[in-house]
Amino acid sequence: MNHWLTAPILIPLLGGILQALMGYAPISLRRTLALATTVLMLVSAIVLLVLADDGSYRIYAFGNWQPPFGIVLVLDRLAALMLIVTAVLALFCHIYSIGGADEGNRQFHALFLFQLMGLNIAFLTGDLFNLFVAFEVLLIASYGLLMHGGGTVRTVPGLHYVVLNLVGSAVFLISVGMIYSVTGTLNMADLAVKIPQVSGEGLNIVKAGGMMLLVVFGLKAAILPLCFWLPRAYSKATAPVAALFAVMTKVGIYAILRVYLLIFGDDAGELANLGMDWLFPIALATLAMGVIGALGSGSLKTLVAWQVIISVGTLLAPIALGSEAGLSAALFYLLSTTWTVGGLFLVSELVANQRGSAQDRIVTAPKMQNRTFLSVLFLVGAVAAAGLPPLSGFFGKVLILQSVEPGTEMAWLWSVLLIGSFLTVIAYSRAGSIVFWRTVDGHLETPDPLNGRISVAAGALTALAVVMVVLAGPITRYTDATAAQLHNNDAYIEILQTPMVREDS
Amino acid sequence: MELVFALVIGALTASGVYLILRARTFPVVVGLTLLSYGVNLFLFSSGRLATGQQPVIGTAASYSDPLPQALVLTAIVIGFAMTAFVVVLSLRNLADNEDDHVDGEQPYKSPAPEEGEVTGK
Numbered sequence: 001m002n003h004w005l006t007a008p009i010l011i012p013l014l015g016g017i018l019q020a021l022m023g024y025a026p027i028s029l030r031r032t033l034a035l036a037t038t039v040l041m042l043v044s045a046i047v048l049l050v051l052a053d054d055g056s057y058r059i060y061a062f063g064n065w066q067p068p069f070g071i072v073l074v075l076d077r078l079a080a081l082m083l084i085v086t087a088v089l090a091l092f093c094h095i096y097s098i099g100g101a102d103e104g105n106r107q108f109h110a111l112f113l114f115q116l117m118g119l120n121i122a123f124l125t126g127d128l129f130n131l132f133v134a135f136e137v138l139l140i141a142s143y144g145l146l147m148h149g150g151g152t153v154r155t156v157p158g159l160h161y162v163v164l165n166l167v168g169s170a171v172f173l174i175s176v177g178m179i180y181s182v183t184g185t186l187n188m189a190d191l192a193v194k195i196p197q198v199s200g201e202g203l204n205i206v207k208a209g210g211m212m213l214l215v216v217f218g219l220k221a222a223i224l225p226l227c228f229w230l231p232r233a234y235s236k237a238t239a240p241v242a243a244l245f246a247v248m249t250k251v252g253i254y255a256i257l258r259v260y261l262l263i264f265g266d267d268a269g270e271l272a273n274l275g276m277d278w279l280f281p282i283a284l285a286t287l288a289m290g291v292i293g294a295l296g297s298g299s300l301k302t303l304v305a306w307q308v309i310i311s312v313g314t315l316l317a318p319i320a321l322g323s324e325a326g327l328s329a330a331l332f333y334l335l336s337t338t339w340t341v342g343g344l345f346l347v348s349e350l351v352a353n354q355r356g357s358a359q360d361r362i363v364t365a366p367k368m369q370n371r372t373f374l375s376v377l378f379l380v381g382a383v384a385a386a387g388l389p390p391l392s393g394f395f396g397k398v399l400i401l402q403s404v405e406p407g408t409e410m411a412w413l414w415s416v417l418l419i420g421s422f423l424t425v426i427a428y429s430r431a432g433s434i435v436f437w438r439t440v441d442g443h444l445e446t447p448d449p450l451n452g453r454i455s456v457a458a459g460a461l462t463a464l465a466v467v468m469v470v471l472a473g474p475i476t477r478y479t480d481a482t483a484a485q486l487h488n489n490d491a492y493i494e495i496l497q498t499p500m501v502r503e504d505s
Numbered sequence: 506m507e508l509v510f511a512l513v514i515g516a517l518t519a520s521g522v523y524l525i526l527r528a529r530t531f532p533v534v535v536g537l538t539l540l541s542y543g544v545n546l547f548l549f550s551s552g553r554l555a556t557g558q559q560p561v562i563g564t565a566a567s568y569s570d571p572l573p574q575a576l577v578l579t580a581i582v583i584g585f586a587m588t589a590f591v592v593v594l595s596l597r598n599l600a601d602n603e604d605d606h607v608d609g610e611q612p613y614k615s616p617a618p619e620e621g622e623v624t625g626k
Contacts, residue, residue, distance in 0.1 A: 129576055136583045143590060152601040156609040159598050162591050166537050167525065173544045173580055181551035
């Protein structure tokens, strides 16, 4: 039992409640407290990363109930990694939103913090039903955030997003019910023990449940047939919200990793590697689809939203192949792409603010005032996102390419990934050259000026692509260890035997 | 009882899916509600159907599984909140776009009357 595990959940919970109660307090006070909450959350995530780095599993059992009977939080390397990704992204998005994007909505900070709480529960929970609850917590906050900023353009994509996710929740519950009716447990460690023992009639029910679960996670992760809601919703959201949403698709990928490596992993008997041979072609098709969308997008934010789909495809392809090296490469790319996409959303908004009625559309417009600063940010973000050397996206993609064994899969992955990257470069260079170079004479009379907070936030998030190259050694060591840990289910199952705290001790 | 139970779940789910596929927000909301009822009943059945058994250990010789009941309770609470949200959002959609079509407006509108026809020139 380690009480630190509750910190990433309790900190945003308390901060969010405080924000909800003080909607009428001065905005500077609310901003200070909200930012302090996010910083504290980052600190707690760093503490957990240091704790998890020794390679052991730590559990926190609510009410001291021995798993599988109670709800548990489980911390391992993967959970700690996801917490760090979220906390760093959230900090910069939050700093950006304090630059003015949080105005006009008294509950923006509360929603933002509740969203973080939902994300953190999803990463820490060791229970399938609690994962559902975490999804709902982060979704209902995301519905509010998506609507933030008003405007009629957001209602229709928002409605689609909400209805789709409600249907997704219904399917999630059905699949959870199917798995429970056969195995009689929802604790992930216990499921990993029980699933291999399933036989006879129950086998097909669990199989159907598992496949439906993949559909739900696929909807969250936006894989191909379920991704059409994403570009419209993300490109219409306010910049810090869209940037924070960059981690939401990764929750789906995290859930796929957790469930399909642990519960339906190599040791799952007849259900081993369920759905993974479906996932590989779908992942490649998602990648191709994202590239086509990026080429055809008419505004910078839509372009970045399609980039989210490209990254989902790039991430899931090596995961579906199931090798340890591929998993490690995917995790490295996950870090890189989440932060880069977040940074690009913020940069697109900065560009949009400087171009008057042209906004972020890829058309000619009067010159921007801070053209040099913005173009450098966009260049760094685009290079990292498209995967050109020397930034982090390149190393992520190289690691992914190296991880495949020679064969048909290698041929498919290499060709789709490389052609896709090449076309992504074209999409970004077309957008960049029109927006930054093809300008008409004259300046906009009153552009929204850059202020310190928004430029620092956007710049820092983009610069993480450089930082990741410098720290590539330690990060790769960590992701390698994470992949090795994820492939060793026996250690995870041991949490079922962890002795609880007794009253007398 | 099993047959009736299964038929009810099937009917609720089928009607829910049918209504969700309609293009107006009100049927979609009703469809989501029906679907969530179907799902909740299904969750109940995942703990095996039984009559007259209590979900408390020690009160009877055999007891029914308490976990699905806890799951259903959570699912109902979440479902209500989400339905309330989607109702408000549909109203907002109606107010913003003056149309309750799920896309904000009908894809194929009947052509607007000519200027001359309206003024009666």
